[in-house]
Amino acid sequence: MQVDLHGIWRIGPVEIPSRLVLAPMAGVSVQAFRRQGRRFGAGLVCSEMVSCAGLSYKNERTLGYLRIAADEHPLAVQIFGSEPGVMAGAARMVEDAGADIVDINFGCPVRKVTKTGAGANCLDDPDRACAIVDAVANAVSLPVSVKMRRGLQNGSRTCLDVGPKLVAAGAASLTIHPRSAKQMYTGEADHSLTAELVELVDVPVIASGDITSRARAQTVLATTGAEAVMVGRAAQGNPWALSQIMGERGEPSREEVAAELILFMRETVRELGEQRATGFLKKFYGWYLGRGRFPRPFKQELVQLATLEEVEQRLFAAAPGARFVLERLEDELPQGDEVLLDLPISIYGGG
Numbered sequence: 001m002q003v004d005l006h007g008i009w010r011i012g013p014v015e016i017p018s019r020l021v022l023a024p025m026a027g028v029s030v031q032a033f034r035r036q037g038r039r040f041g042a043g044l045v046c047s048e049m050v051s052c053a054g055l056s057y058k059n060e061r062t063l064g065y066l067r068i069a070a071d072e073h074p075l076a077v078q079i080f081g082s083e084p085g086v087m088a089g090a091a092r093m094v095e096d097a098g099a100d101i102v103d104i105n106f107g108c109p110v111r112k113v114t115k116t117g118a119g120a121n122c123l124d125d126p127d128r129a130c131a132i133v134d135a136v137a138n139a140v141s142l143p144v145s146v147k148m149r150r151g152l153q154n155g156s157r158t159c160l161d162v163g164p165k166l167v168a169a170g171a172a173s174l175t176i177h178p179r180s181a182k183q184m185y186t187g188e189a190d191h192s193l194t195a196e197l198v199e200l201v202d203v204p205v206i207a208s209g210d211i212t213s214r215a216r217a218q219t220v221l222a223t224t225g226a227e228a229v230m231v232g233r234a235a236q237g238n239p240w241a242l243s244q245i246m247g248e249r250g251e252p253s254r255e256e257v258a259a260e261l262i263l264f265m266r267e268t269v270r271e272l273g274e275q276r277a278t279g280f281l282k283k284f285y286g287w288y289l290g291r292g293r294f295p296r297p298f299k300q301e302l303v304q305l306a307t308l309e310e311v312e313q314r315l316f317a318a319a320p321g322a323r324f325v326l327e328r329l330e331d332e333l334p335q336g337d338e339v340l341l342d343l344p345i346s347i348y349g350g351g
């Protein structure tokens, strides 16, 4: 059975124009990544996890995660924490920043997060998890969604017990990444659990984990009854994975790859400032230029260059036609006024 990935669906009142969701990824899901995801077919994009404590202390870098551009909508901003009251306060800030959905992270397996009682740890404390969802849902008028793992231990089925409770507490949608926290990213996502969860709740379920092709997306949608699929690692440096899943475009040319990378670099500099962007972008070179698109040593060469200007020049030298593709992309890009929270002026540093 072919599922139409172009179908419209809803989280609460928020209309989502495709069944493809771009995953939240810490250290990846900057605004440039999310805008690109929307351009390539994602119906919903999500910020990386934002610390509710950081927001409550008005930490400048944390507040920077709340910058939202006009062409990102619909957009979920994901928050993590373990105190219902602090999470509620953070959710209000997310609403004020202009997000469409507040997403709560009950999936992060990283010790730095779980040892504070946040992330995947909440799955082992359903009362606390429900108190968080309840507090957040009551604090904002936006729909609240939850993203979770299957449970903490391998083979765990905790998500099937906790999921319906979270819905009763006010969650308007659940995303399930059916690996255990212990597994991190090893093994395979077991989407038979996704299918079981779909049967248990009357809100949309999003399936996350190992969606890497159109065929896989179709199979997971058809066999689980999930409303949408979420794509993470497959889209790193590869927005074409999204359009391919949507059934729209084939492999990009070298010129297109170089142009998208340069656009991504320029937008990231605007967002993070030149200094932070220079280090941040290094991992993206391999992601964009790999997959047999450019010779291997080329990536090494780019990583070693001192400035982003030099990286751009090398990319243009390797794919001269990229200039024209980039020009077209920049012309087409909505110059969308950013909807900005009233942040300290230094947040805007770098334009």
Ligand SMILES: Cc1cc2nc3c(=O)[nH]c(=O)nc-3n(C[C@H](O)[C@H](O)[C@H](O)COP(=O)(O)O)c2cc1C
Binding pocket: 023, 024, 025, 026, 027, 028, 047, 048, 049, 078, 105, 107, 108, 147, 177, 208, 209, 210, 211, 230, 231, 232, 233, 234
């Ligand atoms: C580098 C990286 C960072 C991630 N950060 C987050 C995060 O901030 N919040 C979250 O809910 N999931 C996070 N995830 C999990 C992804 O959203 C997704 O559920 C997971 O990668 C499985 O999907 P995939 O196989 O399509 O990558 C992260 C994953 C990766 C690889």
